[in-house]
Amino acid sequence: MPTHLVWFREDLRLADHRALHAACVDPTAQVLALFIATPQQWQAHQMAPRQADFLRRHLVCLQQALAERGIPLYYHQVPCFLDLPDALAALCTAKRITHLFFNRQYPLNEQRRDQAVLQRLRPTVICHTFDDSLLLAPGQVTTQQRSMFRVFTPFKRAALAQLCEKPPRPLPIPAPRRAQMPAPQSLLAPFDYPTQDSSYFPAGETAALQRLQHFCEKQVTDYALRRDFPALAATSQLSPYLTLGVLSPRQCLQALQAVAPDILYQPRGSEGAVSWLNELLWREFYRHLIVAFPNLCQHQPFVAWTDQVAWQVNAQWLQAWQQGCTGYPLVDAAMRQLNHLGWMHNRLRMVVASFLSKQLLLDWRLGERYFMSQLIDGDFAANNGGWQWAASTGCDAAPYFRLFNPTAQSQRFDPQGAFIRQWVPELAALSDRAIHAPYATPGEKRTTLDYPQPLVDHSLARQRALTAFAAAKSGQG
Structure with a gap:
């Protein structure tokens, strides 16, 4: 009797799981599941403690759901990726594994890990790998010259054309393995x-699917109109579930099509649905990029000349930005939201990233690393892509002369200061007018504020950033 092992990584679900589905096709096979924690590797990748907690909570739910289908989930821990090939080989020998099934991951270290595992197991175990975390596999969406797109809009058009031609369909949950009697499974001990x-985010596949359904049925219609206002509960907040693979992008697209059936064929039919579909395709774009350009996984900018920007070195400014004490209320509210929840509203991610890399002229990689250390939805490709976009160093990024004015952003997208009052309570008593710039609003009567003065003057900081980028581009950086 064949014994199939499904190696779970960032795909913690039963529905629409390509590796699990393939492992369960043979009704005579015994199916086992495995998760291996790698704490030292997580530390090297700056995994947020909240994401580690979220991951473990989902593993508990996954273990129970698998057990109900006669599939035991085994848990092991090794320090880092280098230890995985030997650990997997030993387990395969002990459990007499004949076939290994797993879904691919795309960052460079993960690709190298998987190649080492395949090389180690190939003589004795048949290995099956799958593209699972994307609507379209890396390398599938290319220009006529068969190269990766460097601009999002043509990438989106090409991706939509392929999705129209062959719409992806989620796979069902495998049927219970009725003839299989699971062995006692290892307890999910706390991670080291x-x-x-x-x-703040409920765990489990059921909770994720309920949130997806609620968003598509109740919120997506107004998504384009409301998504930029952080005081409103107007975004999906599904990114933590997509990051750990508790949801698949195919499930998201199917739920979206249930309320906007022609979204792939007539994308102008619903502005809200189109806007959210664009977010799913930006996720695709950034994941395709790190496969086509692996130097992005090695702390390199996509635009080479931007590595010559003369970044400032100022530990006090960096700490003030991290703690939400810059003197710019919207920036500070956003950073405090991040530190408290491990999540930040998408527009605010752009605002605070622009502030760090342009107004403070601090190296964008400092912000990228800090975000990963805090985000419950920390995803390397999306985080790197977002930071390089804001810092004007990335593929199809904002031009270097575009800087978000944090005060103007605050006035436009938090006009009554509701979001600021929630996260910066020391400003709560200020008027709707003064709360966006506490020390710069003329004619206001206020008591002494327990709030810092702005770290920099926006106009002067803007000019400094323009000068630094222009110098780097001309070769004088």
Whole structure:
């Protein structure tokens, strides 16, 4: 009797799981599941303690759901990726594994890990790998010259054309293995890794699917109109579930099509649905990029000349930005939201990233690393792509002369200061007018504020950034 092992990584679900589905096709096979924690590797990748806690909570749910289908989930821990080939080989020998099934991951270290595993197991175990975390596999969406797109809009058009031609369909949950009697499974001991409360986001595949359905049925219609206002509960907040693979992008597209059936064929039919579909395709774009340009996984900018920008070195400014004490209320509210929840509204991610890399002229990689250390939805490709976009160093990024004015952003997208009052309570008593720039609003009567003065003057900081980028581009940086 064949014994199939499904190696779970960032794909913690039963529905629409390509590796699990393939492992369960043979009704005579015994099916086992495995998760291996790698704490030292997580530390090297700056995994947020909240994400570690979120991951473990989902593993508990996954273990129970698999057990109900006669599939035991085994848990092991090794320090880092280098230890995985030998650990997997030993387990395959002990459990008499004949076939290994897993879904691919795309960052460079993960690709190298998987190649080492395949090389180690190939003589004795048949290995099956799948593209699962994307609507379209890396390398599938290319220009006529068969190269990766460097601009999002033509990438989106090409991706939509392929999705129209062959719409992806989610796979069902495998049927219970009725003839299989699971062996006692290892207890999910706490990770040898720091954790932090992640209960703001409920765990489990059922909770994720309920949130997806609620968003598509109740919120997506107004998504384009409301998504930029951080005081409103107007975004999906599904990114933590997509990051750990508790949801698949195919499930998201199917749920979207249920309320906007022609979204792939007539994309102008619903502005809200189109806007959210664009977000899913930006996720695709950034993941395709790190495969086509692996130097992005090695702390390199996509636009080579931007590595010559003369970044400032100022530990006090960096710490003030991290703690939400810059003197710019919207920036500070956003950073405090991040530190408290491990999540930040998408527009605010752009605002605070622009502020760090342009107004403070601090190296964008400092912000990228800090975000990964805090985000419950920390995803390397999306985080790197977002930071390089804001810092004007990335593929199809904002031009270097575009800087978000944090005060103007605050006035436009938090006009009554509701979001600021929630996260910067020391400003709560200010008027709707003064709360966006506490020390710069003329004619206001106020008591002494327990709030810092702005770190920099926006106009002067803007000019400094333009000068630094222009110098780097001309070769004088």
